[in-house]
Amino acid sequence: MKVSTILSLLPGCALASDFLSVALYAKDPSHLYNVIRSNSQLDYGCKPVVLRSQEEHKLHAIVSPEQLQHLKRSLSSEVRIDTLNHFSKRQEEYAPIGSGDRFKGGKIAPRGLGSRKPGESADIGPILNLDEVHSALKGLEKEYGIELFTAPHKTYEGREVYGAAVNKAEKIKKDKQHIYFTSGIHARERGGPDNLIYFVSDLLWANKHRKGLTYGNKTFTNTQVKKALGAGIVFIPLTNPDGVAHDQKNSNLWRKNRNPKSAVATDPRSVGVDLNRNFDFLWNYTLHFDPSVEPASDNSSSEAFYGTGPFSEPETRNIKWVYDIFPKIRWFIDVHSAVGTLLYSWGDDINQAVDPEQNLFNPEFDGKRGVVEDSVYREYIDEEDWYNIALQANRTTDAMVAAGGRSYAASQAVGLYPTSGASDDYSFSRWHKDKSVNKVYGYTMEFGYPTNFYPTTNEYLNNIIDTNAGFLEYILTAIEIGLKD
Ligand SMILES: [Zn+2]
Structure with a gap:
């Protein structure tokens, strides 16, 4: 057997x-x-x-x-x-996971797909393993002088979480970074960290060699590359290393982190918290939402288990910490799979721009949120913000479609069913809670094909091409709409 x-x-x-x-x-x-x-x-x-x-x-x-x-x-x-x-x-048919370290501890820098000449091999090897995500960052640091950082909170299994700041300038200025990308929060969504690593690699290579970038049928000039880098990018390619280590080892579609605090002995799937329900955004859903909807779960066996409190997990605290260190972040994408959408705020109920009283901080509407079919409660959004975030989502998905020819749709995050505690809503809600911090437009990108968390090699490559075209268009559109309040 x-x-x-x-x-x-x-x-x-x-x-x-x-x-x-x-x-x-x-x-x-x-x-x-x-x-x-x-x-x-x-x-x-x-x-x-x-x-x-x-x-x-x-x-x-x-x-x-x-x-x-x-x-x-x-x-x-x-x-x-x-x-x-x-x-x-x-x-x-699954794309394999890399063994060993193709970047030799950072001696070799990764190179993306957009910077390859027509006819040049697109063989970038298997999906990056945990060590390779880190050594890829070190390789980019050595080759291009990007600035690496270690986030302050170690994971339950004692792992560090690494990120980097990238800019056109030699020296990173913390108040000049306006774009923030994260990935790997849901462990099983394979290729997410790779999309970010190869995208940043492409930008840096094209900048250094004075070239443009080509993703499928979508081409960007060297001027656009330089412009995008000038917006200042901060990224954490792999926010949930414990979960990814577990998924890569066992291929068991693992989604959560590996914190066992709320686990029950009889159910191994009760280990871990769904980190994308753990942010401080209407986290206490049983208080804030209508009892007929479950935007998260308080059952540790659920894939949507929300943890023991808002930001109870080191991984979500690390993502939050970046906003404090880089206070001018204005645009954020949390990269997920697998649907083929770009989701924008809000995620708790249908948007409306008429009644500011109907907002997530108003206790009068506790117990009434989240039923999308009714108009008892709808989430307030300023009309200009709504226009801006939808415009951005449409431009980005158009670029993704242009690159690969497959369908990508922009839509409001709530869709037919609400979520609480998600990274994109938290990013946008920060300014609504405290006007002294920068306003951030937050998104969830769902690359890939529905529920296809483990792509084939071909799908893995296509996902890199589609997302990378999308990321670049996203930054250019962000610059056009504005990087400041
Ligand atoms: Zn996800």
């Missing part, structure tokens, strides 16, 4: 191959909303996203065979379900 088979028989030690990816279709999105509401504990990826697909609307989920049986029994006649793939069938 193979080891993988033995492991999969143990309850709770589920491997990726034990799960199925399914799509649910309905003509009326409210039927899918009902599916989410009555099956809130299912794994819908980063958050439930309903996509328009021709005349139908589509919702993706990852289910065990038992969950699938239960789900099928509970569906109304208006909802159709398709099994897309059994993860085990694709296991042979």
